[in-house]
Amino acid sequence: MTTLTLAKTDLNNFDHLLQRNKEFAAQQSAESTLMPSLPRALPNVKAVIIGCADMRVDPAHILGIKPGEAVVLRNIGGRINPGLLEQLGLLGRIGEVAGENPGGGGEFHLVVLQHTDCGITRLAGDPAKLAHYFQIQEDELKTKAVTDPRAAVAFDVAALRAIPALPGAWLISGLVYDVATGLVEIVVPPAPIRTAQNS
Numbered sequence: 001m002t003t004l005t006l007a008k009t010d011l012n013n014f015d016h017l018l019q020r021n022k023e024f025a026a027q028q029s030a031e032s033t034l035m036p037s038l039p040r041a042l043p044n045v046k047a048v049i050i051g052c053a054d055m056r057v058d059p060a061h062i063l064g065i066k067p068g069e070a071v072v073l074r075n076i077g078g079r080i081n082p083g084l085l086e087q088l089g090l091l092g093r094i095g096e097v098a099g100e101n102p103g104g105g106g107e108f109h110l111v112v113l114q115h116t117d118c119g120i121t122r123l124a125g126d127p128a129k130l131a132h133y134f135q136i137q138e139d140e141l142k143t144k145a146v147t148d149p150r151a152a153v154a155f156d157v158a159a160l161r162a163i164p165a166l167p168g169a170w171l172i173s174g175l176v177y178d179v180a181t182g183l184v185e186i187v188v189p190p191a192p193i194r195t196a197q198n199s
Contacts, residue, residue, distance in 0.1 A: 046070070048091070050156075051113040052078035052120075056179055059113055063184070077120035077146070078113055080156040082135045085163070092165075108170045109190065112156045114149045115177040121147045149176045150187050157188045168194035 174188030
């Protein structure tokens with residue numbers, strides 16, 4: 001059995017997080033008398049935001065998302081890879097089991113959110129690691145545009161558009177967050193995943 005030893009500063013940071021949780025819970029409790037409870041699982045979700053795991057790029061803060069407004073999926077680079085696609089499939093299945101239609105029959109939006117100065121760009125010199133992450137051959141990596149967030153967003157939006165299981169009427173867009181300015185740039189404007197003739 002492995003024993004985990006935490007430094008005193010780690011415990012202080014952990015205690016600080018627990019204290020923040022208590023404050024959050026108290027605020028939620030106070031607000032619950034003024035607001036209805038959060039929706040169950042997926043019924044009221046109108047968006048799925050795919051973003052990067054980078055701690056500077058939390059979609060909830062960047063886009064002002066409140067609990068219950070969106071599903072946020074985060075991974076290294078905010079990239080569309082087999083693991084992310086599996087998560088999307090599981091979310092769809094959860095909705096089916098719950099007897100719910102994601103988006104509640106109304107407008108539904110997939111947002112791909114990547115950012116400047118992304119850590120994934122530092123792996124450009126390690127093609128074997130990146131190829132494994134994307135589960136592709138190394139000679140296919142160029143198409144992933146790992147060092148260019150705008151090209152990467154456009155590529156990933158196109159990859160999602162090519163998935164037949166995603167409803168054509170859903171909106172999809174691609175954004176790049178600039179970590180220096182705090183602003184989001186629209187790289188792929190919101191549009192249906194597929195036009196009516198291509199659905």
